[in-house]
Amino acid sequence: MSPSPTQVPLRDPDAPRRATWALVAVVVLWPLLLVAEFRPADLFDARNLKVMSDFLGQFLPPNLSGEFLGLALKATVETLAMATAGTALAMLLAAPLGLALSHSLSISRIGPGPGRGVGEALRALARLVLLVLRGIPEIVWALLLVRAFGLGPAAGVLAIAVTYGGMLGKVYSEILESGDTRPARVLLESGSGRLMAFFYGLLPGSAQELASYTVYRWECAVRASVIMGFVGAGGLGQLMDQSMKMLNGGEVSTILIIFLLLVLLADAISSAVRKTLA
C-alpha cells in the first residue's frame, strides 16, 4: 500500500546542503560588503540625488550644436587614428618577440644542439617582457606615458602599442606553434635559416589567423583608446572627461551616442576585413 500523495510531507531533499551553502555565502560575503563599502542608501542621499538628477536631466536633448559636433567629430577621428597607429606599432613590437618566443623555429630543439640553454634563457626573458607589457593595464601605461610625453594622443598611441604588443606577441607565438609546423621543421632540418623557414614554412599556413587576430585587437584598441582619454591621452575619452567634470549632461549624452556608433562601426569594419582575409 503506497501512501496517498497528501500524506507525504513536501520536503526539499537537498535542504541541508542548500542551507550550508547559504550560510557559507553569508559568512564570506559580509566582510566583502563591508570592504566594498556597499551602502545602497548612499544612492538616495539628498545631495547625491540632486547632482545626479540635474546631470541626467540635461542628457535630453543631447547637445547637437554644430560647434560641439565638430569638436566631437575631430575627437572621433583622433580616436580611430590612435587605435590604428597604436595597433600598427604593437604589430612591429610583437612580430619579433613572437618569432623569438615560438618553439617551432627552434633549431636547437631539433637536435641536441649547443645553443639550447642560451635559446631557452632568451625565450624566458622574452616571455617575461611580454608578461610585464600586457600585465599592466593599458590605462596605467597611458597615465605613466602622459607624464613622460605630456597630454595628447602620443601617450595613448604608445600605451596601446605597449599593452597590445605584449598581447599580440604572446598570441602570435601561440598561433605559430599551434598550426602545422612540419613544413618549417623540414626546412630547418634541411639547413634553411630561421627567417626563411618562417616565411616559407610557417607564414603561408598561419597568415590568415595572425591577420584576423590583429584586426580583432584593433577593434579592442578602438574601445581602449576611448577609455584612455580619461587620463588625458586624447580622443573622445578626454572630451567626455571634460564634459563630465563640468557636469554638462547634454555633451556627455552626445559623446555616449557617438561612442556607441563608433564601436558598432569598428565592429563592422573588423568583421568585414576578417571576412576578406578568410
Add this chain to the structure above:
Amino acid sequence: MSSATLSERRAALGFCVYCWGTIAGLIAVVWASFAYLSLDFSRLFTLESGHYMFEFVARFFPPDLSAGFLQRIAKGTLETLAISAVGTLVAALAGLVLALPASGRLGPGLKALTRVFLNALRSVPELVWAALMVLAAGLGPFAGTLALALHTSGVLGRLFAESLENAPPEPARSLLDSGAAPSLAFVYATLPLITPQLIAYSLYRWEMNIRMATVLGFVGAGGLGQMLYYELSLLHEPQACTVIAAMLALVVVVDAVSAWVRRCQMRVGG
C-alpha cells in the same frame, strides 16, 4: 592561352588583386593615422630624449617597500578584490532576473525591451559607468562596485538568457504536467540544468572584473587604481612603482589561478 588557365596560374601563384588591394589600403590607413596625429617618434630615439626617459624611469626606483606602505597596498588589493567580487555577484543576480524576460519567457514584447536594455548596459564601458556612479554615490569603492555591476549585468544577462533559451525543456515540462507551479518547475527543473553554465560565466566575468577593478580608481572609484592616481599626482614615484607592481602581481596571480582551474575542469570533463 585561354583566360581560364591564366586565372588558374594566378591562383596557383597566390596572386589576388583583392587581397593586395586590402593590404595596400591598410598600409595607407596606418600611414594616414600617423600623419593625422602628427606623431614623430624619431625624436624618441635621440640621445637627449633617451636621457630624459632614463631619468623619468629612474625616479620610480627603488620601490617603497616599507611595512606601513605595504599594509596600505594590502588594504587596496583587498578593496579591489571586494569591489570585483561584490560587483560580479550583484551582476549575476541582476543578470538572472533580467535573463527571464530576455529569454522570451514573459512574452515577445518584454523580450525585445529587455534586450535593448541589456545592450545599453553592456555597451557603456565600465570606466564611464564608474565616472557616472561617482556622481551618483560619491567617491569610494561603492561607486566602483556599482559600475562593475551595471556593465556586467548587461553582459551576464545576455549570456544567461541564451543559456535559458538553450536549456532542454523536457524536465520542466514533466513537472508542469504533473501539476507543479511554473515557478517551482523553473527552480527545480530548469535552474539546476543551467547552474554550472551560469557559474562558469560568472567566474569568467569575475576574472575580467578583477582586472577592471584595479583601474576604476582612476576616476575615484576606490581600490588600487585610486592609490596609484593619488600617489602619482603627488609625484610619489617610488610609492606608485609599488602600486603598479601590486597590480601586475594581482593580474598574474589571477591569470595563473584561472588557467589552473580551467586545466582541472578539462581533466574532469574529458
